[in-house]
Amino acid sequence: MKSVAINGYGTIGKRVADAVSAQDDMKVVGVSKTKPDYEARMAVEKGYDLYIAIPEREKLFNQAGIEIAGTVDEMISNTDIVVDCTPGNIGPENLEKYKKIGVKAIYQGGEKHDLTGLSFNSFANYDDSYGKDYARVVSCNTTGLTRSLKPIDDLCGIKKIRAVMVRRGGDPYQVNKGPINAVVPNPPTVPSHHGPDLQTVMYGADITTVALLVPTTLMHQHNLMVELENDVPLDDVIETLEKRSRVLLLSAEEGLGSTAEFMEYAKELGRSRNDLFEIPIWRESLNIVDGELFYMQAVHQESDVVPENVDAIRSMLEIEENNEKSIAKTNKAMGIF
Ligand code: NAP
Numbered sequence: 001m002k003s004v005a006i007n008g009y010g011t012i013g014k015r016v017a018d019a020v021s022a023q024d025d026m027k028v029v030g031v032s033k034t035k036p037d038y039e040a041r042m043a044v045e046k047g048y049d050l051y052i053a054i055p056e057r058e059k060l061f062n063q064a065g066i067e068i069a070g071t072v073d074e075m076i077s078n079t080d081i082v083v084d085c086t087p088g089n090i091g092p093e094n095l096e097k098y099k100k101i102g103v104k105a106i107y108q109g110g111e112k113h114d115l116t117g118l119s120f121n122s123f124a125n126y127d128d129s130y131g132k133d134y135a136r137v138v139s140c141n142t143t144g145l146t147r148s149l150k151p152i153d154d155l156c157g158i159k160k161i162r163a164v165m166v167r168r169g170g171d172p173y174q175v176n177k178g179p180i181n182a183v184v185p186n187p188p189t190v191p192s193h194h195g196p197d198l199q200t201v202m203y204g205a206d207i208t209t210v211a212l213l214v215p216t217t218l219m220h221q222h223n224l225m226v227e228l229e230n231d232v233p234l235d236d237v238i239e240t241l242e243k244r245s246r247v248l249l250l251s252a253e254e255g256l257g258s259t260a261e262f263m264e265y266a267k268e269l270g271r272s273r274n275d276l277f278e279i280p281i282w283r284e285s286l287n288i289v290d291g292e293l294f295y296m297q298a299v300h301q302e303s304d305v306v307p308e309n310v311d312a313i314r315s316m317l318e319i320e321e322n323n324e325k326s327i328a329k330t331n332k333a334m335g336i337f
Pocket of ligand 1 (some may be wrong): 007008009010011012013031032034035036050053062071085086087088089107108110111119139171301305
């Protein structure tokens with residue numbers, strides 16, 4: 001049983017902690033916080049050992065009556081791997097600590113690819129992280145792009161990808177990001193960073209992306225135009241995506257015509273936190289015109305990267321050599337389609 005420390009217990013960290021706990025080949029040794037707020041209290045109530053990132057704040061945790069197990073330095077000295085889920089750009093400072101202690105670490109998409117020089121997606125490049133010390137699970141948007149594009153590339157080859165990314169303004173709890181009432185080109189230059197990020201896991205992909213921020217907290221939404229290398233009937237594309245796990249073909253005709261309805265569908269699944277780990281694609285949007293495939297999909301930004309983190313642990317700790325076996329194991333433990 002391998003041990004995993006979760007450094008940063010926020011939107012991604014708490015989900016990764018629960019996902020790791022659901023596996024039978026790894027366990028959580030601790031989670032970390034800087035503030036003694038409700039998330040810290042609930043982590044302890046859930047049974048996680050809580051470590052603090054800022055030792056000088058021990059008194060604040062004591063005053064709040066939240067039991068701590070020690071400092072982050074102690075937590076990371078006592079584990080096989082750290083999943084770093086701290087806010088973006090804290091990574092470089094933490095990497096120094098991980099290197100000093102000699103512990104492996106997985107970062108999230110808020111950190112730059114250059115930090116580790118190795119990015120991860122379960123379907124695209126699992127093997128490249130096998131046994132490695134440091135890697136970064138690509139962002140929620142890049143994970144979403146990879147999930148649908150990789151099987152299409154495997155089926156018929158991809159010449160060129162163009163994507164318009166409609167991004168949520170903030171996560172549901174982020175009241176500091178609103179209220180807003182605008183559409184914001186983000187960035188107002190072309191390309192956005194998403195295309196180059198995809199190339200860190202789908203090497204050599206010819207992709208250009210543009211991105212917009214909109215006033216929603218529910219999901220991101222992507223509009224893809226994909227020039228195919230080889231002619232293929234639309235039915236073959238549909239069959240390939242239907243077979244692929246962590247991708248769902250859902251239908252507007254059945255009442256799932258928006259991201260709001262996708263989130264309602266997720267609630268009906270009855271999962272913890274109403275998470276939708278899979279990437280839903282609007283079935284009706286799939287079309288091929290003059291050798292170019294069009295489709296629309298959405299991304300539940302809070303949860304889609306979570307199963308990828310579990311697979312990254314298996315790859316880096318050499319628990320499982322075969323990506324499909326790890327994916328199947330993670331999916332089964334988390335109830336993912
Ligand atoms: P978040 O909700 O703000 O959570 C960050 C967590 O890190 C909090 O628990 C915070 O604790 C803790 N923390 C802050 N400073 C720390 C430090 N120096 N040492 C240890 N812990 C520290 O952030 P998030 O949304 O989960 O994002 C984490 C990473 O995942 C980022 O790289 C982000 O870009 C990426 N990501 C986010 C999303 C998303 O939609 N949210 C999707 C995919 C990837 P306190 O609250 O106690 O300070």
